[in-house]
Ligand SMILES: [Zn+2]
């Protein structure tokens with residue numbers, strides 16, 4: 001690790017020592033947890049009704065959410081630890097843009113537990129890659145850091161054979177047509193032999209529209225992967241109508 005990187009790492013661990021401050025509200029916190037008791041008890045775990053396919057929170061016990069009832073995608077099954085609400089957006093911002101890497105340990109452990117609970121039994125752990133340019137700007141890919149952590153805990157090897165070759169716009173504000181166009185040709189699988197007939201679990205921070213992970217899953221399937229699953233730290237609930 002280069003010296004600059006090492007210094008940065010040391011200071012970020014020092015500044016964001018989870019034993020001193022709650023990661024959500026910032027109050028002094030001397031427990032072993034990275035949260036104070038109140039914030040910990042209010043974490044929005046995604047443990048109520050969920051869609052059997054995409055794993056998003058639903059408001060009633062139904063097999064599939066309205067989106068999945070309409071179409072099935074290249075992702076065979078998805079699950080998420082949290083619902084993307086309350087304190088979770090802030091924590092994910094910290095993970096993504098403010099180098100709060102201790103969250104990788106916390107979320108990595110939760111993701112690994114979810115993986116084990118769901119018996120995915122995958123051959124590889126994958127992640128959503130960034131372009132070289134975006135990576136050098138941010139300095140790290142949170143999706144890869146989480147995947148590394150899950151790989152370490154579960155002993156399932158990391159798959160590094162996907163690359164992002166085109167910059168894409170943010171998906172959230174685009175409609176379905178624009179999304180597909182935006183993602184066209186964005187990802188490339190360059191290590192194909194390794195994943196032929198194999199099962200891969202993709203790890204990511206948030207699933208909002210799910211379109212990015214689907215584009216990656218589609219490439220993996222075309223390259224010969226048998227099944228592709230997705231586990232995210234959080235997912236937004238679909239807009240259900242009941
Ligand atoms: Zn707190």
Ligand SMILES: [Zn+2]
Pocket residue numbers: 051052053054055056064065066067068069
């Ligand atoms: Zn669904």
